[in-house]
Amino acid sequence: MWTDAWIGLPYAVRGRGPAAFDCLGLFIALHLARRGVVIPDPACTMTEALRRGAVDELRPRFRRVEVAEEGDALLFMMAGRPLHLGYALDNTDMLHTLDDAGYCSRIERWSGASWRGKLEGIYRFAR
Known part of the structure; x- marks a missing residue:
């Protein structure tokens, strides 16, 4: 399965790969590898992105959806x-x-009890 190459990679603050990632870096890398989509990298952690307003800058490029699909x-x-x-x-x-x-x-199963209660939303990149 294609995911095998992406499992077991260590976490790194501001990690953008290929050896280690943070959650934002992994998401950006997966989008490029799987979909050929370049998502602008705010070059910071999620906490810094929130503080700097980078999350709000990226939000218009995504639309909220109810049912998740790959990506x-x-x-x-x-x-x-x-x-x-x-x-x-x-x-x-x-x-x-x-x-x-x-x-x-x-x-991990994001739809399970441990993650579902923390879900803020599902967003799809709108080209």
């Missing part, structure tokens, strides 16, 4: 703010990475 952005609330991004594989699973000790990129 959609899954935006999650962390500490009460939209700070985590997952790459939807389908309407149940995502590929993502977290800033947790020893955490590597992995596939």
Whole structure:
């Protein structure tokens, strides 16, 4: 499966690959590799992007959808703010990475109880 090459990559602050990623870097890299779409990189962490307003600058390039399909952005609330991004594989699973000790990129069920309650929204890149 194509995801095998993307699983087990270590987390790195502002990681843009190819050896390590943060959640934003992984999302950007996956969009380019899988869809040929270049998403502008604010060259910062999700926290910095939120603080600098980069999230608001990128938001018009995405439209909110109700059902996820491959490539959609899954935006999650962390500490009460939209700070985590997952790459939807389908309407149940995502590929993502977290800033947790020893955490590597992995596939998880975003529709399960632990992530569903944190979901802020599903967004699709509008070319």
